Structure formats: C-alpha cells, structure tokens
Amino acid sequence: MTAAPVRTLLLWCPDWPVLAAEIVDGVPATDPVAVLHANRVVACSERARAEGVRRGLRRREAQGRCPQLTVVEYDPGRDARAFEPVVAAVEEVAAGVEVVRPGACALAARGPSRYLGGEEAAAERIIEHVAQSCAVESQVGIADGVFAAGLAARDGRIVPPGGTPEFLAALPVEALGRPALADLLRRLGVRTLGDFAALPAGDVLARFGFDGALVHRLAAGQDHRPLAVRQPPADLTVTAEHDEPIDRVDAAAFAARTLAEQLHERLAAYGLACTRLGIEAVTAHGQELHRVWRHDGLLTAAAIADRVRWQLDGWLSGSTGRGGARPTRPTAGIIRLRLVPDGVLAQAGLQPGLWGETGEERERAHRALSRVQGILGPEAVVTAVLGGGRSPADQTRLVPWGDERLPARPGPPALPDEPAAGGAAGTDRAAGRGGGGTPPWPGRLPPPAPAVVLPSPLAATVHDAAGEPVVVSARLAVSAAPARLTVGTGRPAEIVGWAGPWPVDERWWAPAEARRRARFQVCLADGAALLLAVEAGQWLVEAIYD
Structure with a gap:
C-alpha cells in the first residue's frame, strides 16, 4: 500500500539561471539574456521571451530572433552557489528544506502553516522574507507531493488538500518534463495528465518502461519518494565565559587548552576537522579582538590549543606602540573567549602528507628529492597525474618533481542530466559532444x-x-x-x-x-x-x- 503524498510547500524562483548570472557575474537580468547549454537555450529572461526566444532554440536561431541577445554559458555550480542564500533565508522561517534543484526548494507545509496561521500566511511570509533577505522574487505553490507543488508554484497556487489529482488532470502532458514522451503520448491521442493517469499501470510499464511508470504515478498525484530534507548546518562554535577577567598568560593557556578540547570533541562528533580557526575575545572594557589562524593540514586538539595560547599570549603581553600609536595590548582582562571553525572538512577529506603534517618535514623532503634530481636528472623523480583517456595507461602522466602537475588530456566533463560515459561502445567520432569542446571519452x-x-x-x-x-x-x-x-x-x-x-x-x-x-x-x-x-x-x- 502506497502512503499518501505529503502536503508540500515549494518555493520557485523563475528564470533562476539568468538571476544567478546576474548575482555572480553581474549580467543584468533586465536585458535580453539567454543561458545556453550544448548550443541550446535552457533559460532566458523575460525581455528575451518578449523578443521570441524560447527554451530549446539553438544559439543561431535565438540570436536571429533577438540580435541584441546576451549569451551566458550554463554553469550549474554558479546556479547552486547563488541559490544557497535563498535556501538559508527559507530555513530562517521554516526547518526541513530540501533543495530540488537550483531555483527550487521544498519543505513539508504542515509545520510552517500551523505556526504562521495557515498555508496562505506561510507562503506570504516565506516569499516576503526571501525578497527582503536576498532581493529575489519567488513564487510558492502548495499541493500534495513535490511534483504537484512544483507545477502549482508556477501559478502561485495553493491546491486544496485532496484536490491534487483534479488539479493535475487538466494539465498538458508537456508538464511531465519529458519532451520525447510527451510527443509520443500526443501522437497516441493522450493529451492531458488526466488521460495519461487513466491508463492501466501495467500497460504503461510494459509500453514506456520504468521512467514511463514513474511519471504515470506523478500524473496520478502520487510522489515517487518522500522529501529528503536538508539538515541545517551545525553550530560548531564553542564559547567560554569567565567571571574573573583573564590577564595572565598562564591562566589564558589553561583556558585555551580546555576550550580547544571542547571544540575538537564537537568537530569529531560530526566527523569533521578544522583547517582554519577564528579566535575571538572580549575584554571587560568591551574591546573585541579577532584573529584567524590557517593551517595546511588538520588541526588536532593540541594544535588548536597551541594556536589559542599563542594568540592570547600575544594579546595579553602586547605593548603600546611607538610615538603614541594605538596600543596593541587590551586595557582589561578577557571575560569571553570564542573559537570559530571557519574552515572544516570531513576527517577523510584531507590525506596527511607522506612525511607527516605539511611543514618542515615537507620542506626537507622537497630538498632531498631536488638533490636526487640534481644528481640523476629531472626524470629520476616523478609523480603521477590523472587525466582523461579511455585506457588506464592513457589516463596517467608521470610529471617530474617540481613541474606543474597538468594532465596530458582533459578529463570528462560533468554535464547536467547526462549519464557518465563508461562501459559502453564509443569512438572518437563522439568526442565533439559536450560543452567547451572537452571530450567525454566514450568507451572509458x-x-x-x-x-x-x-x-x-x-x-x-x-x-x-x-x-x-x-x-x-x-x-x-x-x-x-x-x-x-x-x-x-x-x-x-x-x-x-x-x-x-x-x-x-x-x-x-x-x-x-x-x-x-x-x-x-x-x-x-x-x-x-x-x-x-x-x-x-x-x-x-x-x-x-x-
């Protein structure tokens, strides 16, 4: 038995790739702008649509319809980075947000609707907060399930509970987002989602395969998976309050060690390690002190404690500058100490150096290897660089120690909505596919x-x-x-x-x-x-x- 779809609120930002280009690259979204991928338009601005530009047009045809068109290359990384502040703004109003794609995020509607006084009030509050925080226009749709909520968001509509199948039934089959399937359904006489949902599920599976069976469920108002909510980032900061101001270096060292152990334990609980540490202090006179320490490696508890102790020693033993310059030493003791892990990564995300932590040992190894090269020649010490290619021998290049580590061949690109090439027949005839002329290496x-x-x-x-x-x-x-x-x-x-x-x-x-x-x-x-x-x-x- 399939569970009923969850009542879902979905926020949608129209023409998000265009807005992301404006936010990140400064391309005015009020101008005729088109975002292209694989030489086809994937998004365009409102002014470009007024000139006849549509999704799916080739570059030349789009520029023929709008000669003053500004062309921007599709960049999923840019879209995701620009959308992060919008998601953070939604999380300030309601928890449990799932990013559907850059430009759209969803959450269960029950919580914010009960807290804010109804679904309509929740939608208005979220839209207003996103506009104030990010200066981004958005629309909200509420329905039973993510798929229906996404279609409702395009009209800014709230579908009544239980009314999702009726709402979907009148929509054309193009709403499924599968152009090839929609074209086939129309040629078979199936023109609306209601007509498609009325077909027997077994016949749909036999005729259209697994993907056809999946969208058949969506057309009937049933979701294929529950919401995968995003967990808000954990607060990893540790703070210590001191009733007695700290004005001695030995007392500061003790406080530093205790706070460093707390920070290390908190990071370890999340499987993280610190690479950049912010040290903040507030004195009894209200002076605020802040420094950031970077480390080329993983900061252990002892390393964190050392850096905090060094910094506090520098603050507390500072002297007045020459010629009446601003004093570097605080005028009162420290009453609040705070450690902020500005840079964190997974414990397994940074491999320790071959000769221990990077630093003096690495420099010694570099000098030793350079000496070997001086005696035996540059090719005597080499390191492997991975790149593109179809066979293992083609994908590895040996580079002399100290030379720039560049691959001999570019690696396969990560294209959106395209499966990775591998384990299938391929030839160099397909090497022209993909953006920017980068070969996808079919047959890898x-x-x-x-x-x-x-x-x-x-x-x-x-x-x-x-x-x-x-x-x-x-x-x-x-x-x-x-x-x-x-x-x-x-x-x-x-x-x-x-x-x-x-x-x-x-x-x-x-x-x-x-x-x-x-x-x-x-x-x-x-x-x-x-x-x-x-x-x-x-x-x-x-x-x-x-």
Whole structure:
C-alpha cells in the first residue's frame, strides 16, 4: 500500500539561471539574456521571451530572433552557489528544506502553516522574507507531493488538500518534463495528465518502461519518494565565559587548552576537522579582538590549543606602540573567549602528507628529492597525474618533481542530466559532444581502476572450454566464453568470470595512427583479476586489479 503524498510547500524562483548570472557575474537580468547549454537555450529572461526566444532554440536561431541577445554559458555550480542564500533565508522561517534543484526548494507545509496561521500566511511570509533577505522574487505553490507543488508554484497556487489529482488532470502532458514522451503520448491521442493517469499501470510499464511508470504515478498525484530534507548546518562554535577577567598568560593557556578540547570533541562528533580557526575575545572594557589562524593540514586538539595560547599570549603581553600609536595590548582582562571553525572538512577529506603534517618535514623532503634530481636528472623523480583517456595507461602522466602537475588530456566533463560515459561502445567520432569542446571519452572503462598498469602489455592467448581460440569479430561478437588464459609461455589459468567487450575506435580519420581494440575484464581461479585487450587478433594483458 502506497502512503499518501505529503502536503508540500515549494518555493520557485523563475528564470533562476539568468538571476544567478546576474548575482555572480553581474549580467543584468533586465536585458535580453539567454543561458545556453550544448548550443541550446535552457533559460532566458523575460525581455528575451518578449523578443521570441524560447527554451530549446539553438544559439543561431535565438540570436536571429533577438540580435541584441546576451549569451551566458550554463554553469550549474554558479546556479547552486547563488541559490544557497535563498535556501538559508527559507530555513530562517521554516526547518526541513530540501533543495530540488537550483531555483527550487521544498519543505513539508504542515509545520510552517500551523505556526504562521495557515498555508496562505506561510507562503506570504516565506516569499516576503526571501525578497527582503536576498532581493529575489519567488513564487510558492502548495499541493500534495513535490511534483504537484512544483507545477502549482508556477501559478502561485495553493491546491486544496485532496484536490491534487483534479488539479493535475487538466494539465498538458508537456508538464511531465519529458519532451520525447510527451510527443509520443500526443501522437497516441493522450493529451492531458488526466488521460495519461487513466491508463492501466501495467500497460504503461510494459509500453514506456520504468521512467514511463514513474511519471504515470506523478500524473496520478502520487510522489515517487518522500522529501529528503536538508539538515541545517551545525553550530560548531564553542564559547567560554569567565567571571574573573583573564590577564595572565598562564591562566589564558589553561583556558585555551580546555576550550580547544571542547571544540575538537564537537568537530569529531560530526566527523569533521578544522583547517582554519577564528579566535575571538572580549575584554571587560568591551574591546573585541579577532584573529584567524590557517593551517595546511588538520588541526588536532593540541594544535588548536597551541594556536589559542599563542594568540592570547600575544594579546595579553602586547605593548603600546611607538610615538603614541594605538596600543596593541587590551586595557582589561578577557571575560569571553570564542573559537570559530571557519574552515572544516570531513576527517577523510584531507590525506596527511607522506612525511607527516605539511611543514618542515615537507620542506626537507622537497630538498632531498631536488638533490636526487640534481644528481640523476629531472626524470629520476616523478609523480603521477590523472587525466582523461579511455585506457588506464592513457589516463596517467608521470610529471617530474617540481613541474606543474597538468594532465596530458582533459578529463570528462560533468554535464547536467547526462549519464557518465563508461562501459559502453564509443569512438572518437563522439568526442565533439559536450560543452567547451572537452571530450567525454566514450568507451572509458568503468570503475574500479586497476592497481598496476604494465609499462608494456604482455602477449597472451585465450581459449574456450573446448580448447579453441576465442575470437572477437568486427561486430564485437565473441566466438565463445573465455575459459582459459595463457600469458606468454606460462601455464594456463582458469577464467571463472569475465566482462566485456568494451570497444575503442581511435583516430579513425588518420589511417596511419588508427587503433581499434576491444577490452575485457577477467577473474582467474586463483583470485587474480586482469584487464585484457584484443587488437588485430592478438590478446594482451594491459593491467592487474588489486
């Protein structure tokens, strides 16, 4: 039995990619502006729409309709950063906010409606607070479920409880946000969400697949998942009040150690560590002192205590400046001490250096490695840099110690709403896809990456259970399941599992440099896992998995 959808309030900021470009990059949203991704318009300003610009138009067609159009490249990171203050403003009025996407956030309507005196009052309060805090216009929709609330927000509408199916029934199928499915439904005579919801669920699953079954539930007013609310950021600051003002260095050191341990325990409870520490103090005369300490590594409890003690020692033992300059020493003792972790990250987010914490040990290692290079040459000490490519050997570049660590090939881009390439057939013909000309590397091997990449592949032979050589045709048809592997002149090893082939067709436009091969992952009976490739009928061992 499916639970009823939660009564949901959704705040929507129209044309958010355009507003984000104005907030971050200063592009006036009152001008004709279009945000493009993959050479198509994904959002545009109101003035651009008045000139005939619409979502889905190609760049040239949009500029033809509006010659004075300002074009902005799509940047999901920019949209998310600009939307964070809006979410924070909503959290100041109501807790439990889920970010649906940059420009839209949702929360359960029950709490704020009961506290603020009704759903309409809650919607007005949130819209007003966002406008005052962020100077951003927004609209609110309330309905049963996130999907229906999002559609209601576009009209600023509050759908009565239980009225969501009726509200959705009159909307066109384009409201599902699946253009290909909407076009197919219209050709089948299904024009509204009500018509679509009336179809049997089993027939929809059989005809349109899992995604069709999902949007069929949405069209009927049922959500496919509950709200995943965002937890407000934890208050990690620690404060100590002192009845007796601290004016001696030894008393300050004791207070620093106690407060540092409290801060470290609080961070550890959330699995965090501090990299930048703010130290604040207030004296009995109302003087406020503030300093920020940075550390290239993780601040332990002892390291935090040391920095607080050093800072308090500097404040309390300061002297009056020369020539009557402003005194650096406070005129009274400290009555309040506060530690603010300005920079935090997950405990596993920063790996300690190979020679301990970064600092003197790192400098000593740098001098030693530079000396080795001076004796044996720059190529004697190298570090690995990961980049783009389809095979493990192509994705790694060895850079001499001290040189700029740049990859030989750009890595695959993170495009919105596009699955990552990997484990599928791909060729260099597709390298032009994606924004900015960055190749997505179709045909890239799926994770995990092998632990050891052989500098020179080893020749091998692969046979099936009948002892016949395994052959891969030009159409990637495998003659039989691989059963035994022989590397060089060694003994045959039994293959207990295999996956593939993953084909690669590179540099097809240059016959002298063209390379076509298929790769397999195999697991042997002794537990070893290998990456094999077959090229021009020859099997090769390219890498070993851990």
